[in-house]
Amino acid sequence: DSGVTQTPKHLITATGQRVTLRCSPRSGDLSVYWYQQSLDQGLQFLIQYYNGEERAKGNILERFSAQQFPDLHSELNLSSLELGDSALYFCASSVGGSGIPYNEQFFGPGTRLTVL
Amino acid sequence: GNSVTQMEGPVTLSEEAFLTINCTYTATGYPSLFWYVQYPGEGLQLLLKATKADDKGSNKGFEATYRKETTSFHLEKGSVQVSDSAVYFCALSAPRAGSYQLTFGKGTKLSVIP
Numbered sequence: 057d058s059g060v061t062q063t064p065k066h067l068i069t070a071t072g073q074r075v076t077l078r079c080s081p082r083s084g085d086l087s088v089y090w091y092q093q094s095l096d097q098g099l100q101f102l103i104q105y106y107n108g109e110e111r112a113k114g115n116i117l118e119r120f121s122a123q124q125f126p127d128l129h130s131e132l133n134l135s136s137l138e139l140g141d142s143a144l145y146f147c148a149s150s151v152g153g154s155g156i157p158y159n160e161q162f163f164g165p166g167t168r169l170t171v172l
Numbered sequence: 173g174n175s176v177t178q179m180e181g182p183v184t185l186s187e188e189a190f191l192t193i194n195c196t197y198t199a200t201g202y203p204s205l206f207w208y209v210q211y212p213g214e215g216l217q218l219l220l221k222a223t224k225a226d227d228k229g230s231n232k233g234f235e236a237t238y239r240k241e242t243t244s245f246h247l248e249k250g251s252v253q254v255s256d257s258a259v260y261f262c263a264l265s266a267p268r269a270g271s272y273q274l275t276f277g278k279g280t281k282l283s284v285i286p
Contacts, residue, residue, distance in 0.1 A: 099276040
């Protein structure tokens with residue numbers, strides 16, 4: 057158990073709909089990262105938040121957005137869903153900060169999104 | 173940009189066989205390198221890491237050495253077990269502006285048969 061929780065575990069929805077995925081980081085971790093795992097694209101970084109503020113953006117579509125709340129949990133919002141958005145969405149947390157050589161990330165179990 | 177290339181599977185080995193999964197990378201600066209493992213139905217777990225050239229990461233019998241001259245970080249295990257069956261991901265982190273986002277390879281599925 058990594059200490060990172062994600063809800064829901066599974067989500068089935070229709071094209072055009074909007075969903076929200078939730079992530080609670082490990083206690084004490086200030087950074088949350090979102091990744092998408094799909095069969096064709098593999099594992100891709102979407103976006104990172106650190107202590108409530110956006111820190112970095114990767115291959116995130118404009119239809120997707122995220123935020124991190126004062127209690128440090130994060131939500132990933134996916135709208136106008138398409139069939140190709142079907143994937144496993146992971147969040148990871150880390151202590152955060154800068155000036156250190158690496159920052160170990162702890163991954164949640166993921167949310168499997170199926171768009172029909 | 174940064175990228176990771178790893179051998180694609182699936183790889184099927186008999187128990188106690190030797191395992192090598194090749195991984196090479198392209199990155200600016202001095203990245204840290206990682207191997208993550210994903211067991212069926214689970215999230216990713218960090219298997220081992222190396223943060224500078226010539227470092228050797230090791231855990232649970234797995235090893236990988238950070239080779240800057242060949243930009244490689246191959247994963248090895250001398251004797252695999254059925255319980256090692258999983259998907260293995262090579263990844264790098266090249267910090268920029270305080271972000272340590274990971275760039276992953278496509279993953280290698282390992283099946284170990286008794």
